[in-house]
Amino acid sequence: MSRNSASRKVSTFGNESDRSALLDLKRRVLNDPLKIMSSWNDSVHFCDWAGVTCSPTIRKVMVLNLEARQLTGSIPSSLGNLTHLTEIRLGDNNFLGPIPQELGKLLLLRHLNLSFNDFDGEVASNISHCTELLVLELSLNEFVGQIPHQFFTLSKLERLGFGGNNLVGTIPPWIGNFSSLTRLSFALNNFQGSIPSELGRLSRLKLFSVYGNYLTGTVPPSIYNITSLTYFSLTQNRLLGTLPPDVGFTLPNLQVFAGGVNNFGGPIPTSLANISGLQVLDFAENSLIGTLPHDLGNLKELVRFNFDDNRLGSGNVDDLNVIRSLTNCTSLSVLGLSGNRFGGTLPLSIGNLSNQLTILTLGRNLLSGGIPVGIDNLINLQVLGVEGNNLNGSVPSNIGKLHNLGFLSVHNNKLSGTIPSSIGNLSLLTKLFMEDNRLEGSIPPNLGQCKRLQVLDLSGNNLSGTIPKEVLSLSSLSIYLALNHNTLTGPLPREVGDLVSLTLLDVSQNKLSGGIPSDLGKCISMVHLYLGGNQFEGTIPKSLKALKGLEELNLSSNNLFGPIPQFLGNLFSLKFLDLSYNNFEGKVAKEGIFSNSTMFSILGNNNLCDGLEELHLPSCTSNRTRLSNKLLTPKVLIPLVSTLTFLVIFLSILSLLLLRLLTFNNVVLPRALLMNAQRSQTYDIEISLRS
Incomplete structure (x- = not known):
């Protein structure tokens, strides 16, 4: 170059x-x-x-x-x-x-x-x-x-x-010497030990997160004195202790204060109501006690208020009066109060909460009364949970106006009346839990309009009528469909075969009748299939052999008959099979699931034979011998001999008449042919008696 x-x-x-x-x-x-x-x-x-x-x-x-x-x-x-x-x-x-x-x-x-x-x-x-x-x-x-x-x-x-x-390891205390730190995150690791008190020297710190570790002990008081903090997350550790009563004064700039999934106890400090810029207050899954501060409505910027799964409330009628105060929080998006001890009724002021509310959970408390009709004002609600209370009355028909609802849980209450057909308007609904109430009437066919539904649980009610084919045509049902413990009648519609993504189907303990539809064989994702306690009849469809992922099959207490299909022994994923109290007959296999007597039940089927020794079933050979012996008992033999004797006499007379008739017409039958006919009759009778 x-x-x-x-x-x-x-x-x-x-x-x-x-x-x-x-x-x-x-x-x-x-x-x-x-x-x-x-x-x-x-x-x-x-x-x-x-x-x-x-x-x-x-x-x-x-x-x-x-x-x-x-x-x-x-x-x-x-x-x-x-x-x-x-x-x-x-x-x-x-x-x-x-x-x-x-x-x-x-x-x-x-x-x-x-x-x-x-x-x-x-x-x-x-x-x-x-x-x-x-x-x-x-x-x-x-x-x-x-x-x-x-x-x-x-x-x-x-x-x-x-x-x-x-x-892994511990949080180094020398980080407390980094006096210029404004953001410090240890979140989502495997740190253990306690939070070093030296971190309280970080006077400029705005963000501090130890979320998702294995930290133990109490939070050092010095941390609660970092007045510059705006984001403070202690969530999902093993921390304990109480929240300082004056935390609302020592941390006046907080916007996010989260300590869920720990072991905090004591009351919620009333001073929290003084943190005017607080947007997120989340201490779900702790052991907090007492009442909710009544002036939480001062938190005008509040977006998320979550105290699910604590020990708040006393069962008194005024436990939820705070909701009236929370109506001042016009940006509130999440209100979580489930899993506590709140008593009284659901206040009518629920309908006046922020129309920005997307999640409202009040389940597993001690609430009574009805669901307020004003609930339909919460037009952006996506999750509504009031399960596990003592609510009564009917499900409001205007609940169908909550067009953004994706999750509705009202199960384990005392709700009565019919299922509102307006629920069919909830086109975004993915999970519907209404089990264990006192609902009656028929299942609304227009539930079939909920094209995103993945879970439908209507079990444990007093529902009657037939299963709407529109519901069984919901191919979106992929997690489970539970209609068990009702009084449903009629056949299981063939449309059940459309549920190709369903993993669990439970229609047990009803009054369903007819045959088990062969279309069930199209449900290739099925893992759990419960049809017991009905009036199904006929044989087990061969098409069920296509359910290669099936783990549980319960056909007990029906009127099914015929042999137990061999293919059941070839379903290698099957972990439990209940065929008890039907009319199955014939040989019980010893292969597949039938090789372990703890994995299947065939009680109440009196015509089965062979199988494992511990089942104490007769051999199929002795079954045939017993049948032959029954035929040779006097009770059976005397009528049989009488019948056969009559048959011999009748055939002899018939032969003579036939001979005379033919002779009269100058037709001569070969003698050998007549002799063979008589021998054949005698031989047939002897064989019948011997067998």
């Missing part, structure tokens, strides 16, 4: 080490669907490549920003040669493999974001040499091991994120 051409190349590209490191990265990229790397070629200076920013003076790479570019690949160790880098932004891609220790050579680095990738291995300890770091985001990867103890040198950090990995 000539000196002139060499100088031209240097002037064009310059800083060959930077260019080489970038090309190493390009070679490590295995998938680039957005063609980001297409600009990384010799036609332009590397400082003009996509995602690369250089210093305007010395033309060295300062920023590498490839965030959210759908890239797949790994980081080369040569990236540590980009010694002027101040920012590496590779978040929200599909990079994998370990972080090279060579990144510790980037002494000017201030921002390192590798979050939302698939990096694995231990966190590179040499990053501790990057003492100018302000942002270190490693969240949502597959890192393992502990937080490197060398990281205590990163005292200038403002943001530190370890969330969503597989890290």
Whole structure:
């Protein structure tokens, strides 16, 4: 190469080490669907490549920003040669493999974001040499091991994120020395031990999350004194203790305060009503007691209020008076109060709650009375749960106006009347639970209009009439259909074969009749099939052999007959089979499910034979012998001999008459033919008697 051409190349590209490191990265990229790397070629200076920013003076790479570019690949160790880098932004891609220790050579680095990738291995300890770091985001990867103890040198950090990995060990107390921290996340890891009290020194902290770990002990009082906190999540650990009574004054800037799925006890502090900007207050699944503060309506910004599954309430009639106060929270989207001890009736003011409400759960309490008709004002409701109370009266017909409803649970109450046909208007409904009430009348056919329904449970009521074929035509039913323990009549419609995605069908304990439809064989996803306690008759359809994933089959207490089909022994997924109290007959196999007597029941079928010894069934051979012996008893033999004697005399007279008639007409029968006829009659009689 000539000196002139060499100088031209240097002037064009310059800083060959930077260019080489970038090309190493390009070679490590295995998938680039957005063609980001297409600009990384010799036609332009590397400082003009996509995602690369250089210093305007010395033309060295300062920023590498490839965030959210759908890239797949790994980081080369040569990236540590980009010694002027101040920012590496590779978040929200599909990079994998370990972080090279060579990144510790980037002494000017201030921002390192590798979050939302698939990096694995231990966190590179040499990053501790990057003492100018302000942002270190490693969240949502597959890192393992502990937080490197060398990281205590990163005292200038403002943001530190370890969330969503597989890290173990304890939270290092020296992080309390990072006085500039504003965001700190340990969420969704496997950290154990207690929350270090030293973290209470982080006076600038705005976000603190330890959600989804195995932390124990109490929350240090010093944490509750970080007045700058706006986001504070303790959810899903093993923490205990009580919430400080003055928490509403020491954490006045909170917007999110979450501590669900722990072991917190004591009352809900009334001071929480003073945090005017609070949007999320969620302490579901704890052991909180007492009443709900009556002035929660002061929380005008409240969006989510969830205290499901605690021990709140006393069973008194005024337990839910707070709902009247919550009507002031015009942005409220989630109200969760299920699984407590609230008494009284559902207040009419429920209908005045925010029309932004999407989730309302009041189930498993001590509530009585009816469902307020004003419920139809909550037009954006997606989830309504009032199950497990003592509610009575009927299901309001205007519930069909809740067009956004996807989940409706009113089961385990004392509701009566009929199922409102207006439920058929709920086109987004996926799960409907109405079991264990006192509902009567027929099943509305227009439930078949709920084309997204995956679960329908109407069991344990007083429903009558036939099963609408429209309901059985809902191919969306994929989880289960339970109509058991009612008084339904008529056949099981052939349309049941449309339920090709259904895994559980229970129509047991009704008064259904007719044959088991062969169309059931089309339900190829079926795992549990319960038809017991009806009046089905006929044989077991051969088509059921197509149900290869069937684990439970109950046909007990019907009027079924015939042999037990051999294919049942070939359904290798079958774990329990109940054929008891029918009229099955013939041989019981010993293969498949019939090889283990604890996995099937054939009680109450008196004409079965063979099978396992522990069943104590007669052999099929002795069954035939017993039948022969029954024929030779005097009670059977005397009438039989009398009948046969009469038959011999009758045939002899008939032969004589026939002979005379033929002789009279000058027709002579061969003697041998007549003799053979008589021998044949005698032989048949002897055989009959011997057998």
